[in-house]
Amino acid sequence: MTLSAQVLAVLRREAAVERAGRELLTTALPLAAAFVVLAGLAFGPEPQALERTAGGTVWLAVLVATLPVARAVLSAELTEDTWDVLRALTGPGALFAGKLLGVWAALLTVWALTSGLVVVLFDVRPPLVAVGAGVLGTLALASLTTAVGVLVATGSRRRGLLPALVLPAGLPALLAGAQLSTPGVVALPWAVLLVAYAAVLLAACWTVFPALLEE
Amino acid sequence: MSVVTGENGSGKTTLLRLAAGLLQSTTGTRTCSGTALYLRAGGGLRSAQTVGDAVATTAALVGRRGASGPALALLGIAAHADRRLGTLSAGERVRATLAVAAAVEPTVLCLDEPTGVLDERGVDLLVTVLGYLRSAGTAVLVATHQPAALLPLADAHLRLAGGRLEVV
Numbered sequence: 506m507t508l509s510a511q512v513l514a515v516l517r518r519e520a521a522v523e524r525a526g527r528e529l530l531t532t533a534l535p536l537a538a539a540f541v542v543l544a545g546l547a548f549g550p551e552p553q554a555l556e557r558t559a560g561g562t563v564w565l566a567v568l569v570a571t572l573p574v575a576r577a578v579l580s581a582e583l584t585e586d587t588w589d590v591l592r593a594l595t596g597p598g599a600l601f602a603g604k605l606l607g608v609w610a611a612l613l614t615v616w617a618l619t620s621g622l623v624v625v626l627f628d629v630r631p632p633l634v635a636v637g638a639g640v641l642g643t644l645a646l647a648s649l650t651t652a653v654g655v656l657v658a659t660g661s662r663r664r665g666l667l668p669a670l671v672l673p674a675g676l677p678a679l680l681a682g683a684q685l686s687t688p689g690v691v692a693l694p695w696a697v698l699l700v701a702y703a704a705v706l707l708a709a710c711w712t713v714f715p716a717l718l719e720e
Numbered sequence: 721m722s723v724v725t726g727e728n729g730s731g732k733t734t735l736l737r738l739a740a741g742l743l744q745s746t747t748g749t750r751t752c753s754g755t756a757l758y759l760r761a762g763g764g765l766r767s768a769q770t771v772g773d774a775v776a777t778t779a780a781l782v783g784r785r786g787a788s789g790p791a792l793a794l795l796g797i798a799a800h801a802d803r804r805l806g807t808l809s810a811g812e813r814v815r816a817t818l819a820v821a822a823a824v825e826p827t828v829l830c831l832d833e834p835t836g837v838l839d840e841r842g843v844d845l846l847v848t849v850l851g852y853l854r855s856a857g858t859a860v861l862v863a864t865h866q867p868a869a870l871l872p873l874a875d876a877h878l879r880l881a882g883g884r885l886e887v888v
Contacts, residue, residue: 510783
């Protein structure tokens, strides 16, 4: 099988598992939505305060959602004894890419939902560049979540490390995403930072992933 | 086909995981020219999925989605194809695990304790599947505490004791 065919097979399996269990639908999305609603109540009702905090609220909600997403896409494979099968039947490249695309799709869905909620509840109009930030920022976080999620999931004593590792390493993407989603912010420096950081993170995680699989 | 026996904690699972390439050995080398699949009895499939979907999406990872239907039929669980794995009995779940092996037809199959929860018919089906895989060219390594039913099919009976592997 070609690499792309294997990646597609892993991704289809991810979709089939989610269709069957609806774990993301019932954990990550409600959690992120609740976060946005509570943030709106905490930061409002002044329109200026809501406008300033809207971007950050979206990206904190995405960050909060990375934990249930990592559990559904990565940790559950270990608790259900399916990780060994995936490792045996797919190459590290296909496994990383397939899992990454699964996590990315989940985080992108969370981002789209929370952005929509922010537009409605906070009554703000994010700049157009926020869409690009959403795509690239969730890609950076998905790369990190996939790599760190595997590292953490393969050692029972490391499970508490996921938030401790994802938050600092994902900070540049979160900051840039929040800034690019806020009206009136000069976009170029943040856009450059986000593009560069997403590219570096993706390349680094792709490179180290085979080593992370070793027991 | 080789049957591996040994007391609890003697290293059977470690041996199988080493053979499957899931563990890195500290000394020696391991060579495998194809797919080595390690399966723990009853594991290997996500419990939220239906039996048919789980076996098909797993077989699809090696481009053998079409082999899942015949594999389910071989294991006598085609009628359960639409049931979620989480609702199956332990024995039925082992059969679903074996269906993965039959569908994938790996180069090397390392099967960990498949006989524990199987009834008489389940053991017969296990022998049938292992015979089928053997004829298809799969090298099979089975770790078990109940080797009697498998030994007639085996080329070798290996025993792990005191950290050493000996031919019985």
